[in-house]
Amino acid sequence: MSLQRRRFLAGSLAAGAIAAPVGIVRGQPLAFTSDPFTLSVASGSPREDSVVLWTRLAPQPMEGGGMPDSAVTVDWQIAEDEKFARVVAQGTEQATPALAHAVHAEAGGLRPGRHYWYRFRAGNALSPIGRTRTAPAAGSTPSQFRFAFASCQQYEQGYFTAFRDMARRDLDLVVHLGDYIYEKTWGQQLVRQHGVGIPTTLSEFRDRYALYKLDPDLQAAHAAFPWLSTWDDHEVADDYANDRSYTTTDPVQFMKIRAAAYQAFYEHLPLPASARPRGPFATIYERYRFGDMLDVMLLDDRQYRSPSACVGKGRPGTVPHCPERTLEARTMLGSQQEQWLDQQIASAKARWTIVAQQTLMAELARPGEGEQQRFWLDGWDGYPNARRRLLDSIASHKPRNPVVVGGDRHAFYVADLKRDFAKANEPIVASEFVGTSITSQGPSAASVQQALKFNPQLKYARGDKRGYATVDLTAARCTVAFEAVDDVKQKDSAVHRLATFVVEDGVTGAKAA
Secondary structure, three states, X not given: OOXXXXXXXXXXXXXXXXXXXXXXXXXXXXXXXXXXXXXXXXXXXXXXXXXXXXXEOOOEOOOOEOXXXXXXXXXXXXXXXXXXXXXXXXXXXXXXXHHOOEEEEEEOOOOOOOEEEEEEEEOOEEOOOEXXXXXXXXXXXXXXXXXXXXXXXXXXXXXXXXXXXXXXXXXXXXXXXXXXXXXXXXXXXXXXXXXXXXXXXXXXXXXHHHHHHOOHHHXXXXXXXXXXXXXXXXXXXXXXXXXXXXXXXXXXXXXXXXHHHHHHHHHOOOOOHHHOOEOOEOOOOEEEEEOOOEEEEEOOOOOOOOOOOOOOOOOOOEEEOOHHHHOOOOOOOOHHHHHHHHHHXXXXXXXXXXXXXXXXXXXXXXXOOOOOEEEEOOOHHHOHHHHHHHHHHHHHHXXXXXXXXXXXXXXXXXXXXXXXXXXOOOOOOEEEEEOOOOOOXXXXXXXXXXXXXXXXXXXEEEOOXXXXXXXXXXXXXXXXXXXXXXXOOOOOOOEEEEEEEEEEOOOOOOEEO
């Protein structure tokens, strides 16, 4: 569905249109001299009767926002039509300096499984119009459910062409799996610039998010669909693990950086109030239900993980196995999230169970000297017993049609997940699909071919393309398509489907379509 992206600003329309009420008129409105809705609008965390609506007032987005050091009243409306003739809910929020004048409004009392349109007003300015969709009702089974998943959008390395393509599709949901921003500059053939160094303070993180959210293609994808969002490492610092960072070795200083980063993440995404940080801590893992079609377990594998094994205070790269790597106590999710996930898997009753996490879960061993293998320690290979416990949970509780989706690796992967990858005849527990990056530079062709050669659980791997993945669910099958940008360095590049795989209802393992 085409989404009109109209802006209502002082002087751009007749005074009668500007004065049209959104909520309750309170005397003389605040007069903005420039657009406060430069970062547009977004929605997220859809339930069958509610959705979170987001915006941030920022007339000078790259100068701290440009708002006064006081609260500003923001009205919102949500309607059954784009012209707002059938408004079904409205309310008022206070945009405060403490949250960078961001708004997270929960629109409740909605009907399940339908589209809605929403907008905001602050003073004399109206926002662009966004479209969202509630989850199907509990007990209902829609004939089809479509979503996209994406990750890793390094601003400097390319244009957000993939989001432009995504916004044009007929989707019910977008799942973003982390690295929404990048804190550092890296990569080859940069086409844009951060313009400043690595952020470490709240104001610097706010400006980094503002830079990314000014991108019109990213704005379009946010305004077209509700999102579920989790984080990975670059929202804070490269390859950090819990309170440990090889870039900031003082844990006290690093936790100050993490607190600022978590705060800015919350301020700029359509997250529920339960995800609001408490200093350097925030609970963002959650279960979302979409009728009887699918359960989504959205995980956080950064905040609670054990320190990287085998490398001391160094960067967790690809290294030979060491005994520390396979200690039973090592965790990727933390004990509390592990227990929570086990309970969610045990109670999952939907036709499809989607475990949405940040990275490649399948083992990806590399040959070393002699017969010694090497493993990448910043992913699940650095926490093999934590992976085994998760797959044990799936094997034990047997949810219907478990599928794992991930990102992070800047490559497309399809894999069979097993509790023991060393055993050729080990039963397949779940199918895994990993999407490539939106823009971030991928692995070499040689390393991808080596991965395929030495890891029979990998059924597909390709790292030379940027893009995202789409998932089309019906009662009979899960169809996953890899959508690839021809050239991420070109603004107007085309997007083509690279490959398609299918998981049949009741059958473990993915097949090429």
